[in-house]
Amino acid sequence: MSMILFFAAAASDAEPMMEVTGQAASVAIEILILTLLVATAVSMIRMRQLFGVAMLSGIYSLLSAAFFVALDAVDVAFTEAAVGAGVSTVLVLSGIALTAKREMPVDRRRQLLPLLIVFVTGGALVYSTIDMPAFGDPQAPANAYVGAEYIAQTPQDVEVPNIVTAVLASYRGFDTLGETVVVFTAGLACLLLLGTTLRGGGKGGRD
Amino acid sequence: MIEFILARYNYWIVIALMMTGLYIVFSRGNLVKTLIGLNLFQTSVFIFYITMGKVFGGTAPILLGGHAEEGHGEEHGGDHAESTHGTAYGEHEDSYASDPLHEGGAVNTIEETHAELSPGESLHTAPEGAVNELARAETPAGDVAKAALDHGTEILYSNPLPHVLILTAIVVGVATTAVGLSLAVRIREAYGTVEEDRLEAIDNQDDRAEVLV
Amino acid sequence: MGHLILRVTIKTLFAPIILFALYVQFHGDYGPGGGFQAGVILASAFILHALGFGLDRCQRVIPPSWLPVGMALGVLIYAGTGVYTLLFGGNFLDYDVIQPDSHHHAGQHIGIIAVELGVGLAVAATMLQIYYAFAGREPEPMDDSW
Numbered sequence: 081m082s083m084i085l086f087f088a089a090a091a092s093d094a095e096p097m098m099e100v101t102g103q104a105a106s107v108a109i110e111i112l113i114l115t116l117l118v119a120t121a122v123s124m125i126r127m128r129q130l131f132g133v134a135m136l137s138g139i140y141s142l143l144s145a146a147f148f149v150a151l152d153a154v155d156v157a158f159t160e161a162a163v164g165a166g167v168s169t170v171l172v173l174s175g176i177a178l179t180a181k182r183e184m185p186v187d188r189r190r191q192l193l194p195l196l197i198v199f200v201t202g203g204a205l206v207y208s209t210i211d212m213p214a215f216g217d218p219q220a221p222a223n224a225y226v227g228a229e230y231i232a233q234t235p236q237d238v239e240v241p242n243i244v245t246a247v248l249a250s251y252r253g254f255d256t257l258g259e260t261v262v263v264f265t266a267g268l269a270c271l272l273l274l275g276t277t278l279r280g281g282g283k284g285g286r287d
Numbered sequence: 288m289i290e291f292i293l294a295r296y297n298y299w300i301v302i303a304l305m306m307t308g309l310y311i312v313f314s315r316g317n318l319v320k321t322l323i324g325l326n327l328f329q330t331s332v333f334i335f336y337i338t339m340g341k342v343f344g345g346t347a348p349i350l351l352g353g354h355a356e357e358g359h360g361e362e363h364g365g366d367h368a369e370s371t372h373g374t375a376y377g378e379h380e381d382s383y384a385s386d387p388l389h390e391g392g393a394v395n396t397i398e399e400t401h402a403e404l405s406p407g408e409s410l411h412t413a414p415e416g417a418v419n420e421l422a423r424a425e426t427p428a429g430d431v432a433k434a435a436l437d438h439g440t441e442i443l444y445s446n447p448l449p450h451v452l453i454l455t456a457i458v459v460g461v462a463t464t465a466v467g468l469s470l471a472v473r474i475r476e477a478y479g480t481v482e483e484d485r486l487e488a489i490d491n492q493d494d495r496a497e498v499l500v
Numbered sequence: 501m502g503h504l505i506l507r508v509t510i511k512t513l514f515a516p517i518i519l520f521a522l523y524v525q526f527h528g529d530y531g532p533g534g535g536f537q538a539g540v541i542l543a544s545a546f547i548l549h550a551l552g553f554g555l556d557r558c559q560r561v562i563p564p565s566w567l568p569v570g571m572a573l574g575v576l577i578y579a580g581t582g583v584y585t586l587l588f589g590g591n592f593l594d595y596d597v598i599q600p601d602s603h604h605h606a607g608q609h610i611g612i613i614a615v616e617l618g619v620g621l622a623v624a625a626t627m628l629q630i631y632y633a634f635a636g637r638e639p640e641p642m643d644d645s646w
Contacts, residue, residue, distance in 0.1 A: 103343065118303050121307040124307070124327065125310065130320065144334060147334065152347040153450045154349070155537075156337060158533065159458065162544065166544045168464065170547055171461070171464070171465050171634060175468035175634060179472055179481045184485075186314060194309075194313035194314040198309055198310045202303070212295065216341050218344075227340070227448040240530075241349055241529065242531060244348055244454065244534075245616075249611070254582075255455075257578050257593070260574065260619050260622050263622060268571070270469045271568065271629060271633055274633035275633070275636075454534075458539075461627075468634070
């Protein structure tokens with residue numbers, strides 16, 4: 081009951097009961113997806129068969145895409161589903177085909193120090209979340225300044241219904257140009273590292 | 288207490304995912320697995336950003352109501368939009384044909400026009416009718432518009448800025464992962480292994496051989 | 501190579517995926533989507549085809565030598581839009597100068613479409629280039645399993 085009261089407080093004034101339960105349901109879905117994400121990530125640690133790890137990372141991407149939809153980030157979810165679950169998995173699989181199929185077993189003693197570092201760092205980060213603004217707070221500093229400005233100004237400045245596109249291509253066009261150049265450079269680096277088929281080294285399409 | 292936990296649950300999960308990725312990067316010697324761990328770390332940062340941008344009661348940052356109608360003006364409501372424009376600008380034909388950027392002399396008349404009918408705003412600050420229309424339509428978008436109308440509040444949108452940053456970061460992330468993987472492929476071709484321990488051993492052997500020569 | 505069911509599925513899906521990529525590309529102003537997503541989807545259609553029917557057949561349709569050109573052209577379309585606005589007296593990527601008389605911000609719309617086109621081309625070419633680079637390598641025989 082206190083949970084429902086909390087959402088009633090978090091939502092705007094005097095919502096009807098139906099809306100409150102709807103919000104509780106959406107938060108429940110988010111928590112479920114997050115728990116599944118952690119389960120996938122933890123099982124990735126244990127698995128030494130790299131093919132399985134690649135598949136799990138594909139599942140992880142798809143789950144995070146679902147999570148992005150639950151948090152209203154439809155554009156991001158779209159990208160994550162296309163890139164993470166699609167292209168990225170194919171690339172990792174072809175990388176595995178060219179390198180190694182299994183991982184060497186790791187020395188137990190070598191795992192202790194990383195474990196210690198991870199727990200100390202994680203503990204410090206969890207301690208820092210106590211001061212963080214509550215999840216979904218419209219008054220949070222991250223939502224207050226430039227983001228609100230974009231929402232308010234897009235109808236006048238750009239007149240494109242999708243605010244994300246307006247910010248991406250118009251307000252922050254210079255930023256996106258930089259990102260495109262980074263993608264271009266990465267493609268060029270792959271080309272230089274692995275070469276084209278011109279060098280005669282290996283043609284695909286084995287029958 | 289439960290409020291406190293629920294309000295920070297997402298952050299803790301993000302930290303757990305981030306630390307899982309970090310642990311894989313630290314403890315595993317296989318280069319491909321290290322790259323996958325790095326990916327995990329990266330995705331946890333994406334989730335953190337999107338979590339920050341969420342607003343309770345908000346919807347996806349795609350304009351609803353009057354603005355959406357406006358944006359689709361060219362396609363669907365073409366004649367409707369044209370007719371309002373025709374009447375609005377008809378009287379000020381001479382002043383609106385020019386632009387302050389290009390014709391300095393017309394600035395005064397332009398300002399006058401803005402003061403009188405403010406073309407940017409007059410069309411946007413009256414979304415009441417459009418929201419009404421949308422609320423009657425049985426669409427998912429209609430629900431939010433209807434809820435906003437019922438409470439007499441503005442439609443709330445989630446913060447679009449983290450979405451933009453993460454959208455580009457995802458594509459850049461896969462491109463840079465591909466560069467890392469191709470480095471691993473080249474290392475495998477040169478050394479015959481992608482395990483860090485073995486690579487180190489082979490390198491040390493080479494060093495010793497050089498010293499002996 | 502390949503299973504019959506896989507081949508039939510890939511053949512059926514190939515055209516709709518490309519159509520969907522084009523829809524995402526040009527509808528990015530109104531709904532979710534844009535150049536980044538469209539580029540990845542377009543590349544994934546060809547990657548799917550190459551996975552099912554072999555790299556050679558895919559490379560006959562899109563020769564590897566086109567892809568660096570596509571990558572560079574995409575970036576140049578983006579940067580060129582900025583230079584265009586610069587030449588017309590605006591700031592870099594200030595699309596309003598493309599159609600200064602429009603009260604519908606037609607200049608913004610044209611600019612965004614041009615820029616997204618550049619992004620889509622660059623991303624699609626890069627993704628396909630990366631796949632070609634990986635798939636074109638002959639896997640070495642792996643006697644030791646790691």
